[in-house]
Amino acid sequence: MVSQEEIRKKIEEYREWMLDVRHWLHRHPETGDEEYETTAYIEKLLKEMGLRTEKPLPTGVIGILDAENTGGKCIALRADIDALPVQEETELSFRSQRDGFMHACGHDMHMAALLCTARILSDLRDSLTAPVKFLFQPAEETDGGAERMIRAGCLKNPDVDHVLGYHVAPEYPAGTVALRYGYTHASSDMFEIEVLGMKSHGAYPDEGIDAVVAASQIVTAVQSIVSRNIVATDPCVITIGKFHAGSAGNVIADRAELAGTMRTTTPQTRKRAMQRLKETAEGVAAAMGASASVKYRPGYIAQKNDDSVMDIVAETAAECIGEKNIIMKEYPSMGVEDFAFYSGEIPSAFFFVGTGYRNRNNYGIHHGKFEADESALDTAVLMEIMTCLKLMCS
Numbered sequence: 001m002v003s004q005e006e007i008r009k010k011i012e013e014y015r016e017w018m019l020d021v022r023h024w025l026h027r028h029p030e031t032g033d034e035e036y037e038t039t040a041y042i043e044k045l046l047k048e049m050g051l052r053t054e055k056p057l058p059t060g061v062i063g064i065l066d067a068e069n070t071g072g073k074c075i076a077l078r079a080d081i082d083a084l085p086v087q088e089e090t091e092l093s094f095r096s097q098r099d100g101f102m103h104a105c106g107h108d109m110h111m112a113a114l115l116c117t118a119r120i121l122s123d124l125r126d127s128l129t130a131p132v133k134f135l136f137q138p139a140e141e142t143d144g145g146a147e148r149m150i151r152a153g154c155l156k157n158p159d160v161d162h163v164l165g166y167h168v169a170p171e172y173p174a175g176t177v178a179l180r181y182g183y184t185h186a187s188s189d190m191f192e193i194e195v196l197g198m199k200s201h202g203a204y205p206d207e208g209i210d211a212v213v214a215a216s217q218i219v220t221a222v223q224s225i226v227s228r229n230i231v232a233t234d235p236c237v238i239t240i241g242k243f244h245a246g247s248a249g250n251v252i253a254d255r256a257e258l259a260g261t262m263r264t265t266t267p268q269t270r271k272r273a274m275q276r277l278k279e280t281a282e283g284v285a286a287a288m289g290a291s292a293s294v295k296y297r298p299g300y301i302a303q304k305n306d307d308s309v310m311d312i313v314a315e316t317a318a319e320c321i322g323e324k325n326i327i328m329k330e331y332p333s334m335g336v337e338d339f340a341f342y343s344g345e346i347p348s349a350f351f352f353v354g355t356g357y358r359n360r361n362n363y364g365i366h367h368g369k370f371e372a373d374e375s376a377l378d379t380a381v382l383m384e385i386m387t388c389l390k391l392m393c394s
């Protein structure tokens with residue numbers, strides 16, 4: 001296998017180029033399914049490296065590096081490519097050139113590192129024992145580009161054995177990686193509750209059925225689902241973020257609309273929470289003489305790492321950056337990550353690369369002042385390459 005020293009030298013050699021790539025991408029942010037310029041830019045670079053490319057969706061691109069030898073496992077490395085409708089507030093020289101849009105989630109870092117990884121691995125083509133696929137995937141922030149990429153066949157021909165991905169993490173300093181076995185991100189289900197009552201004059205509530213009061217009781221009753229119906233050690237969040245009702249201050253409202261999001265990790269908690277929310281809304285409304293109907297819209301599934309792939313990620317991290325720079329995450333994030341769809345198909349792993357500056361305030365991802373310590377790109381590339389090579393031979 002290629003040595004870590006050899007990879008470090010290559011990273012050194014390509015660092016300036018990788019930074020230029022990141023700066024270009026940062027200047028040109030595009031949101032989910034609009035990443036046309038980004039896709040063209042990436043495809044051009046992949047072709048220059050001698051990779052085959054495929055475009056299963058209108059935006060996003062796959063680079064395929066064919067190996068000289070056979071016998072190894074086919075690994076896919078994934079970078080999401082979309083930006084956010086966030087106004088950039090940094091003073092960076094390479095700040096966004098599009099007003100109101102920014103790579104505020106650091107996907108420009110993911111792309112730049114993966115392009116550098118592709119360039120280095122293409123130099124090492126002679127020593128590969130299986131093809132490597134580079135998945136530049138659209139629409140992570142919107143409706144789950146990962147799921148559409150899979151449906152369009154990104155894990156087939158050549159068939160992928162494992163997918164590897166990561167996210168930048170400003171809450172950890174550059175030079176570190178954060179790992180977690182099992183669940184790393186929650187599943188997300190959006191829901192809407194429609195409460196129906198009966199209109200009447202505000203002075204004679206006894207002649208109507210007040211949808212505002214019934215819906216308010218539902219909002220309050222829902223708060224006890226997590227504390228009373230869900231196993232205390234299993235994370236669950238239920239948020240009602242929207243409450244619309246009524247037309248005038250002196251009219252009893254006949255209709256209220258609630259909308260919210262539910263975050264869980266395990267399938268049993270997800271099922272239980274959905275069932276209790278429905279029963280609570282319908283039961284409370286009935287007690288108030290009203291009626292309620294609950295509609296669910298499933299979002300991303302929960303992101304769960306495969307133990308044996310994670311063993312290799314952890315082993316690689318220890319070799320590349322040392323045990324003292326590995327942070328074991330105690331809890332999963334209640335946010336979502338559409339990498340979950342790859343993990344749902346084949347044994348895969350997702351980790352976090354620290355991008356925080358030491359001795360300086362770090363803004364979180366999705367903030368207009370989010371910045372990343374670019375020295376983290378070296379860690380990301382080293383981790384991607386060394387883990388990929390190890391998995392290939394596993």
Ligand SMILES: [Zn+2]
Nearest residue numbers: 105141365366
């Ligand atoms: Zn994001």
Ligand SMILES: [Zn+2]
Nearest residue numbers: 105107140167
């Ligand atoms: Zn992101």
